[in-house]
Amino acid sequence: MDLSSEYAADYHAHQRTLQLGAMTVWPSTLQPLLSRRTAKLVRFSDPGTYNLTLVLEGTARARWDDREAEYRPYDLHGQNSWRPCTVQVGRNDQIVRCVGVEIPRDLVALPRGSADRAISRPLSAREGVGALLAGFLTRLSADTSGYRATDGPRLGAVLSDLVSALFAHALDSDRELSPEARRRTLILSVRSFIGRNLHDPDLTPSLVAAAHNISTSHLYRLFQDENVTVGALIRRERLERARRDLADPAQHGVPVHEIAARWGFTHHSAFTRAFRAAHGTSPSDYRQARRHPAPSTADQVM
Known part of the structure; x- marks a missing residue:
C-alpha cells in the first residue's frame, strides 16, 4: 500500500x-x-x-x-x-x-x-x-490476557x-x-x-429455539458437543453475572434479591440455593467476604 x-x-x-x-x-x-x-x-x-x-x-x-x-x-x-x-x-x-x-x-x-x-x-x-x-x-481486541498461544x-x-x-x-x-x-x-x-436476554425470567431453551427458528430438539443436539446443556448455560451465566454484581463495591447497597431479579431469578430462595451449590456459600456471605477479606497468614503473624 x-x-x-x-x-x-x-x-x-x-x-x-x-x-x-x-x-x-x-x-x-x-x-x-x-x-x-x-x-x-x-x-x-x-x-x-x-x-x-x-x-x-x-x-x-x-x-x-x-x-x-x-x-x-x-x-x-x-x-x-x-x-x-x-x-x-x-x-x-x-x-x-x-x-x-x-x-x-x-x-x-x-x-x-x-x-x-x-x-x-x-x-x-x-x-x-x-x-x-x-x-x-x-471483545477479542480489548483484552487478550486470558488467552494462550494454543x-x-x-x-x-x-x-x-x-x-x-x-x-x-x-x-x-x-x-x-x-x-x-x-x-x-x-x-x-x-x-x-x-x-x-439473561434478565428475562422467561428465557428458556424453548424461547431460545423459537428465536432462532429451530426446534428445541435441534437446539439440544446443537449443544451435545459443548459440554453444557442450554438450560445449564442460562443458569451458569445468570449466576456469574449475579456473582460479579455481588462482588462490585459500587453495588454493596443493592439488596441481594434485587440483584437476583436483575438476572432473571424470580424466587430469592431458588437463587440462594443455586448460588450456594455453585460457590459453596450464600450470596450474602459471599458479598460480606468480598467486602472484608480474611487476613493472610503473613498479616496474622505480624
Whole structure:
C-alpha cells in the first residue's frame, strides 16, 4: 500500500497485531491517512486475502472500480487484496479507531465467486451476523490476557466461520456455507442471544429455539458437543453475572434479591440455593467476604 497523510511530519498511530492461526486481527487507532492499493502494487504482491475493517470511531471513505462508499461507526469496509482501492481514513484531524481482519481466501467457506460478490456489498455490524462478528472482534481486541498461544487457531476458526456467515448473509445464501460453519455460527448466535436476554425470567431453551427458528430438539443436539446443556448455560451465566454484581463495591447497597431479579431469578430462595451449590456459600456471605477479606497468614503473624 502507498500511505500518505497531511500529518506525516508528526504522525501518531497505534496498532497491535493478533495472530489467530492463518488469520490476522489488527486493532488500530490513527490520525487521518490516505491508503492506495494500486494495480502496480497488486502485481508486485498479492497475498490472496479478504480484508474487513470494522469502524468503531470516526469515518472512512473508499473508492474502487467505479464505486465509492462512506463508512461510519459499526460499518464494515470489505476489500480483497487483488482489487485496487483507495481509502481515506478520517478527516479534519479526526481520530479513527477500527479493527481490521485479514483472512486467506481459502479459509472462507464459500465459493470464491460468491465471496467476491459479497465483499463488494454494504456490510453492517449493527445487527445479525455482522453484530456477532463485531462483538467477537471488540471483545477479542480489548483484552487478550486470558488467552494462550494454543487458543489462536481455535479463535481463528471461529472468526473464519463468522466472516463466511456474514458473506453468505449478504448474499442471502446460507446454503452455501459448510454444515460445520453453519453449526458453529448458530452456536455463537445462541450464546449471544442468551447473553443479551439473561434478565428475562422467561428465557428458556424453548424461547431460545423459537428465536432462532429451530426446534428445541435441534437446539439440544446443537449443544451435545459443548459440554453444557442450554438450560445449564442460562443458569451458569445468570449466576456469574449475579456473582460479579455481588462482588462490585459500587453495588454493596443493592439488596441481594434485587440483584437476583436483575438476572432473571424470580424466587430469592431458588437463587440462594443455586448460588450456594455453585460457590459453596450464600450470596450474602459471599458479598460480606468480598467486602472484608480474611487476613493472610503473613498479616496474622505480624
